[in-house]
Structures are given as structure tokens and as C-alpha cells.
Amino acid sequence: MSLPRLAVLCDYPEENWPSMDLCAEMLCRHLSADHSDSVRAARICPTYRKRASRVPWLGKHKAAQNLDRLLNRFWDYPRYLRRYVGEYDCFHLCDHSYAHLVHELPAQHTGVQCHDLDTFRCLLEPRLNPRPRWFRLMARRILAGLQKAALVFYVSVSTRQQIEKYGLVDPSKLVYAPDGIAPEFASTPVEEESNVVPAELDGRPYLLHVGSCIPRKRIDVLLDVFARVRAWHPDLMLVQVGGSWTASQQKQIEHLDIGTSLIQLRGLDRKALAEFYRRAALVLQPSEAEGFGLPVVEALACGSIVVASDIPVLREVGGEAAVYCPLGDVEAWVHTVCRLIESPAMAPDRSLRLAHAQQFTWAAQASTIVNAYQRLLQE
Secondary structure (H helix, E strand, C coil), X not given: CCCCEEEEEXXXXXXCCHHHHHHHHHHHHHHHHHCCCCCEEEEECCCCCCCHHHCCCCCCCHHHHHHHXXXXXXXXXXXXXXXXXXXXXXXXXXXXXXXXXXXHCCHHHEEEEECCCHHHHHHHCCCCCCCCHHHHXXXXXXXXXXXXXXEEEECCHHHHHHHHHCCCCCHHHEEECCCCCCCCCCCCCCCCCCCCCCCCCCCCCEEEEECCCCHHHCHHHHHHHHHHHHHHCCCCEEEEECCCCCHHHHHHHHHHCCHHHEEEECCCCHHHHHHHHHHCCEEEECCCCCCCCHHHHHHHHCCCCXXXXXXXXXXXXXXXXXXXXXXXXXXXXXHHHHHHHHCHHHCCCHHHHHHHHCCCCHHHHXXXXXXXXXXXXXX
């Protein structure tokens, strides 16, 4: 009997969502390395087509880039998939924000990884997340695709609780498949360590934040905390990796007069990011909401001391290995950060941090996904 064929549908790399690209890469890697005797997996992703962003006078505007994203997601990708419908037994979408693709596939043999509910906030909490009508229509189509899928893989118990709170998906479809840690994130370098740390640091201690600068990341708290802590530790720097300051954040930086003590980096590979984790005095995660909180477990795997918001999902992934502060309580954050900078031994033991992180593996996630599709095909 031939092996079942599984198509892994990936995000366009041009969208620059490193966490989604990582999920797809790790899944494909472990399907090939660990499950080649039970499933034939193939990575699926069409070529990204630039249209509006190629127009000289228009291309640099965000509206042109967003138009290209919409056309690629809702026109090109669905048309591209139609040729593969009969070639695979099951289809796996790595990113729930691509769930509109389920409408082009045999839904009874399709699964979607759900990382959070951000895509649907304009529908679930319209007063808190007002969006134009066209955006709500897009979100409804994506949500309808998620609800249509036979399997929905959730990455944290908190994500499942949110799904159930809003009654989005039949609970019988839900499968727990937490994220993992890439091999580069380790307490010692996988390969010889290269000097990627900017010259501006010049051996100075720094706090590290990894992620985007969208509102739920609470960069406002991060900046306020850093400014207060820096008053006690003038040599301290703040390194932000992966985001881009918004206009309001830039104003806050100017108001706090901390611009010369900030470094923002994008496009780091995992080896370089791991080096930043290992060298950081502390890794801060002041988010008010997360789907999983991958930087927390990556940092712990590198032996870093992590201070995170005391919210259920970060408690879930950080366990006893991280330190927690009340959400948005700048005073408490300042006190905790200063205490740990001055007395790192007060943090959870390094051996506990490393051991806790090891329970999250991409290999385990891949096994869960394979087993779920095998059961689905037997029904």
C-alpha cells in the first residue's frame, strides 16, 4: 500500500512572518527526517507575484504592498492550489490566517494550525478592534475556512480556551500541538559563535525583547520600564529584535530621551538571534496577549533569564522557569528587573530553565500532526 500523501501549505516568505516560516520549516524537516516511512510530505507554496509594488510611483507605499498581499493570498494561492487537489490525501495549513484556502480543498481531509485569534478580533471584539467592512469580510472568509477544516491544531491551552470561549470550532476537531525549539537555540552555540553583536553595545549589558511592535506586545511598557531602570544602570542598553517602531513608540522614545540607548534589528537568522539571547542580561516579554510565546521558550533554551507578563499563556509556556510581573505594572517591572540585574542568582536556576525548555520540541509537534492525519484517513 502506498504511503499517504500530505501537502504542507506554507506562508509566502515575502510576508516576513519569521514565526510562521519557522513552523513550516520545522514541520517539513521532521516529517522528512522522522516520518518518511509513514507519510509522503511535500511543501507547497506558489511564487509571490508583485503587481502594485512594482509601480515606481506607488511601490514604496504600504497600500501597494498590502494590495499585493491580498491578491496573492486570495487570488493567486487559491488558483494555484486547484491543480493539487487530486494529488494529495491530506492538506495541512501552517498558518490559520491562510484558512480561506480550505474552501479550495477537500475540507474533510484538511487541517489548520491555529496560533492565536488575532486575525478574528475584528469579528470577536468589534468595539475594541474596529476595522473597515472589506477587512471584516476577509476575516469572515478566513474564519469560515477554519471552521470548515476537519482538524484544528492549537499551540497552547490558552488558545484552546479562547476558541471555546467564542465557540469558533467544534471541540472534537481540536488537537493540542505546541510549538518547539529550533536546534540553534541552545545554551552553547551549535557552531562556532560569530560576533553579530553591534559595535554600539561594546560589551555593555542589555535587555532584550524579541517580536513585533504591534499593540498587544506592550512596547509602551517595555520602553517605560527600560527608561526607569536605565536611571539606576546608565550603561544598560535595550535591544529590540524583529519589530519596527510605530509613530507613537518613536514619540515615546523621544519623550523618554532613550534613543541613544536603543538598538532595533530585523532579519537576524536563528544562529545570530540565539547569540543575542545568550548574551542578554534579561529577556523581557511584557505582552498582554500571545498565542504561544515562542521567544520565552527560545530564551530559556539558551539559558537566559526571562521576565514575562503574568498572563495564562506565558505562565503555561514559561512554567517555574521564568519570572513574572503583573501585566502593565511598570513599577513592579522596574523593581523586578533591577533586582535581577543586580542579583541574577535570584532568578530560577539555570538548570531548571534549560530543562523546562526541552519539553517543547518540533519533533513532538510533527508526530502529533502525522498521527492526527493517520486517524483522519482511517475514519
